Amino acid sequence: MKKSKGKYTPQNDPAAEGEVRAKKHLGQHFLTDENVAQKIADSLTWSGFKNVLEIGPGMGVLTKYLLKKDVDLHVIEIDRESVAFLKENYPDLSGKIHEEDFLKYDLKNIFPDAPFAIIGNFPYNISTQIVFKTLENREDIPEFSGMFQKEVAQRIAAPHGNKTYGILSVLAQAFYEVTYLFTVPPEVFNPPPKVESGVIRLKRKENYSLPCNEKLLFKVVKTAFQQRRKTLRNSLKIFQLPDNLREDAIFGQRPEQLSTQQFIDLTLKIEPYAIST
Template identity: 55%
Template sequence: MKRVRAKKHLGQHFLNEPAIAERITESLSTPPAHVIEVGPGMGVLTQFLVKRPDIELQLVEIDTESVVYLHKHYPQLQDKIIEGDFLKLDFQKLFPGKFSIIGNFPYNISSQIFFKAFENRHQVEALVGMVQKEVGRRITSGPGSKEYGILSVFLQSFYTAEYLFTVDEHVFIPPPKVKSGVIRLLRNDVEKLPCDEKLFIKVVKAAFNQRRKTMRNSLKNIPCNMEAIKHLPVFNLRPEQLSVEGFQELTSLIQEHPLCE
């Protein structure tokens, strides 16, 4: 069967270097067991994953042409290939229990994949993915960096995040216009944040949506008795100066000073 045609609207750039593919799959070392590969395309990662006895593998692919290719080349996965949009899947219904995610993620939805992992953090134990280098740096960066942002804080609250290596443009068909990066997330021991998680999400988003402003200005629309606490040093900081734990402490502080009824 001929190669699958890369489709621009799906953000497809097929990795054409087996050594890099093998290195990516080897980066998913622990925990093994149930693994979901997102966007396998022509199976450049799949060819190595199917050889691992420690993995129960399922594939999720939205491209019909790729699904036909995978069925033909991986007959042992016939009932393990899900044709559909990964972002719309009901994880609890389709994948009961915990699992890991791996994939060469389409650039146009890579951030959304990580947001979905964050929303399903009680199921997603680990994630290894190739993304646009800029996105990889954003997820794994710490405070003080210009890349540090909403995804950094959300994901690093529940995962250890590592930037593993950079992949050049020329090993893809067609080659993208930017470099790629492979990152790994491993679930930490945090089951519940020491603050209200819904408020935490609001605080982080509000802060980074106006990242050039100080916390005093960017959080002025967060419901709380700001007059009572705005003199504290934390409100003189910009969001990139505050650690993950700092955002949690700030959220707790806001919780402790509700608006008077």
């Protein structure tokens, strides 16, 4: 399969070579650098699981390196043109290409009784939703690796006290160890995006069952960051907490000042007073 390199021009348009045209509404930017594809394929630890799901394989630049690993690889792709291309060019994927919307699909249909890792070059427009769905299915997903818009990748990996620290940071880090691995420049895509990309890995914590009500934790974190410039005493008024609890020193802080563990501690303080989560 011929791969375009460098700057996007009509002369190296994939569709002109009988390949797949990048579709703006799907957020497609096809990776063209083989070295970067190899690095992403190697970004998982490849231990503790035998099943892997690649999201949005496109024309398979990452897929071909994943097929070299000793795992059971499945791919999920919403673009019909990409699915046809994969079926024609990757016979090893026979029966393992799922033409579905990842965000709407029940992942247990792919690996019903076994854990699996997730990997991919994720479309920017749904990348945060991919993370949230991974968190919802965390019992089945011990590891996750992928490429995001750089600022989103940095946000997920950000420590508390950082200005980019937010909802995604807290919730991802509650269940996974997050590592920012490397940055990818725009020119290795066809067509190139307007921003840099970043690759991160999420490795599930050994003890990922939290001592607090997890649904309430999600609500506390999201409510706090909706008004991130306010102290928790003001941003969490919706919970109608008693005055003696709101006098606790933690309520005098802003959400970005709290670590994931402190948010768990905060949720435990709120839990006795939460009538409904």
